[in-house]
Amino acid sequence: MSNDLQNYIPLLMSFGLASLIATTLLITSRLLGPRIQTREKLMPYECGNDPVGNARDRFSVKFYLVCLLFILFDIEAIILIPWAVVYRALAEELGNKLFVYAEMMIFVATLFVGYIYVWKKGVFDWSK
């Protein structure tokens, strides 16, 4: 195994441990737990209250819009990571800290325009 991948052993172990715990909990509760089914127990769970109406209802398109915006700003967030990782090294190499900083700030500023636009359009206003 290459040296590089050895860094991922802890991640692999936590992945394995998480799957192990999840499957063990499911299997043991299935094997050991009593199954007495009443009408109340089989009801859909809505924070303890009796369910109101069918869960398969039409959802407002607003949720969908928030989700779309989340994807776009999520992409922005993941692009920040490589920049942050190389920031110090690259600033030393180019001898210009401000340049490397400005590179990302231009990127963020462009997206911030979009954010303000969306805000002004009232996407985050839930009462409308």
Next chain:
Amino acid sequence: MTFQQLLFIGFAALVLGGGIAVVLLRNPLYGAFALITSFVGLSALYVMMGAQFIGAAQIVVYAGAIMMLFVFVIMLLNVRADEERPPRHRFLVWLAAPLALLLSAGLWLAVAGVQGDRAPSGEAGTVERVGKNLMTRYLLPFELTSVLILLAVVGALHLAKREKE
């Protein structure tokens, strides 16, 4: 068989199993969860190939954001669990096997010439490499990406707002 090969087989099985489950499961939400499983395996395969950044992006963007969109679409479409199966065309079933065979043959032809012992270049996909190239060599495409995302923000807003007019 080395430990790494064992890992590869495990994660490849996760990818394929997830993919098959997406096709076979009737409940669209279960299908979405199976797709997440597939994405996790895919991310691990990327990391094993030395493309750590893509691996991380696979989890953060695909398994996180894109899958959320999928689930929302399932909710918006309001698919009923007890919905009737669409009518099957019998001849399509008979066509599937030869076409799958053809695809496998084509893939085999494409892959057969590749030397098996070629290790993936360890450096190319690291976060440091991606960051450095993004900030120097590919600076213009990088900045233009922000404009592209801005366009997507405006586009998404107008697509979803249309119903009010």
